[in-house]
Amino acid sequence: MAELAGDVSGAASLLPPVFDDACELNAIPRDFETWPVHEPHSGGNLDAVRASLRAAACHGAWNWPDKPVVFVSDPHADADGFLRSLVTAGVVRRSSGRLSLTPFGRTAKIVVGGDCLDKGPSNLDMLDALRDLIDSGTDLHLLAGNHDLRLRLAIRALTLPRSTLTEHLFVRMGRKILPLLREVRTRFVTAADLAKVPDERTCRERIFPSKGWSKAFPAEAAAYLTSAGIEKELRKLKKKKKQFARQAAAENLSMREVYAAALRCSDLFLASGGAYNWFYSSMDVVTRIGSLLFVHAGIDDAMCTLLSEDGADAVNSRYRREAEKDPFAFYTGPVANLVRTKYRPADLCLTEDGVCRLHQNGIKMIVQGHVNNHRGQRILSKNGLLHLEGDVTLDRTSRLLEGLPGIGAGATMIFPSGDVVGLSSDYPKAKHFKPEQHF
Structure with missing residues (x-):
């Protein structure tokens, strides 16, 4: 099956220089290839992706961010994997143990896609690194992941009066x-x-x-x-x-x-x-930037309706309200479904009606974490909606269990020009996707 057509000749010029005195980053690719959507490791169903692109195109052109967006997800308590990923994307420089933004980093928006906690080696080191990044002045947006909410739900269940619905949580x-x-x-x-x-x-x-x-x-x-x-x-x-x-x-x-x-x-x-x-008080569950919706896991019809009628702020407001109420009702409801769905039969449904609502509202692609991949990012259609999976297995605990060497590094970069670039230390080339050119 032929892959999507596309010109990558000028794509390499998109990447900013990398500055780092703390680690070897020779394994990070700088050569480009057109995103191999037809390959299972990068998508696997080209026809479905094309169908999603066609359906989205019926509702107008793509609306790209006005400044570069760098998406890093699922660091899972590995501060080194997280910081290496930001170095890889040219966002920060580490020198003599100090962290500073690069010129590119001062122009970019960083979206952390959730699951900062669990697995290891150190949750508190990860949180301290995230705080240092915020204090450096970066434009950072933090999303909730299911592993992040585990702590919140567990602690609230233990400290609230016991009830049948919460005493096991x-x-x-x-x-x-x-x-x-x-x-x-x-x-x-x-x-x-x-x-x-x-x-x-x-x-x-x-x-x-x-x-x-x-x-x-x-x-x-x-x-x-x-x-x-x-x-x-x-x-x-x-x-x-x-x-x-x-x-x-x-x-x-x-x-x-x-x-x-x-x-x-x-x-x-x-x-x-x-x-x-600050970790939970600054956390949202979705962020929308133009035609892109950033979320940890996925979406269902109820959230599609709320998004299309009232916008991302309404979804985040509902998240904040419900997270403070009954933990069990929150965890089993549509807001928490945003951080844990894998579109399984047990999850809340995303149907053609929900996808159509998003397309009519100008949302053309979900950018998510939650599903860890071993050869870089993937672009695929889920229930008719285009998704970009950006979890590239950063933490060393998961990498050891899953047979991947060392500490991971990778980031998804989205540019105002409409170029999407996937970087990963586990894939030999930078993947390049430009929907309007490739379709």
Whole structure:
């Protein structure tokens, strides 16, 4: 199957120079190729992409950003992978341990596509690097990812009055945040904090759901989940209780220490004036730039309607309101679907009607993270809507598990000229896509 036609002869001139004294970046490609949409590693279904482009073209030309946009997603608590990615894109320079914006970085908008937390090696180092970047004066937009919301939901569920719909959520969400809790235990929890929490048995009882939870949960959850969804939640919780206990032991944390660290997280992340309060208070769930909608995972018809009628600000306002209410209702609803959908049968639906609403409103492509790829970014059609997957497996924990060497680096760059460039240390060339030229 022939790939999309396109001229890449002038594309290399788009990339700004790279400045870095801290790491070797010889593996980052500077030679270009037309985005190989026909190849599975870069898309895999050229006909579907063409169909999506044709459908979008019926509603007018593309509207490109007025300054370069650099999209980096899913750093997963690996500050080095995150900073290498920004160096790769020519946004920052690292010299003698100091971070500074380059001339290009001062002209660009950075969109961080979510999942800053979990996996490792250090959540707090990642947050500190992100704070340094914000303090450097960059135009940065931070999106929520499902791993970021795990911490928020788990902490809120533990600190709110217990109910059938929330008493299981700390264990449901908590296994993957245990490394962060260990970091918080080491850096922030004092002997006085530990002295305030009850004994080991009581802390365990507060962390885990009660014995009668599995019998009471189905009736309470029926207003939010299908019967299949309820059964899935019960199965998952049974498995996650065992995983949680094993992971806590692996992190060398007692239940008293888990509980104390969780309470400190509430102060650090959720309380006004907390050291990391900025992380959630500055976070949105979508951002729209021209014809592009940036979101962590995907979208459903309800959010398409809200976007088309009231805009991205209305979606973000709804996210902020609902995130402060019942954690279970929030997690199972359409706003949280934006950060966790993979367009599975269990996820909320995106149909032709929703896609048409976006096209009529001028949105032609979703730029997302959430789906990690091993050979750079992918462009593909999902349910008739063009998507660009920008998660290129940056964190070293995932890379070790998935057989990728070293620390990752990569970024998706979108220019006012309508050129889209995918950079990844795991693919030998820079991928170049220009929809109006390629169609």
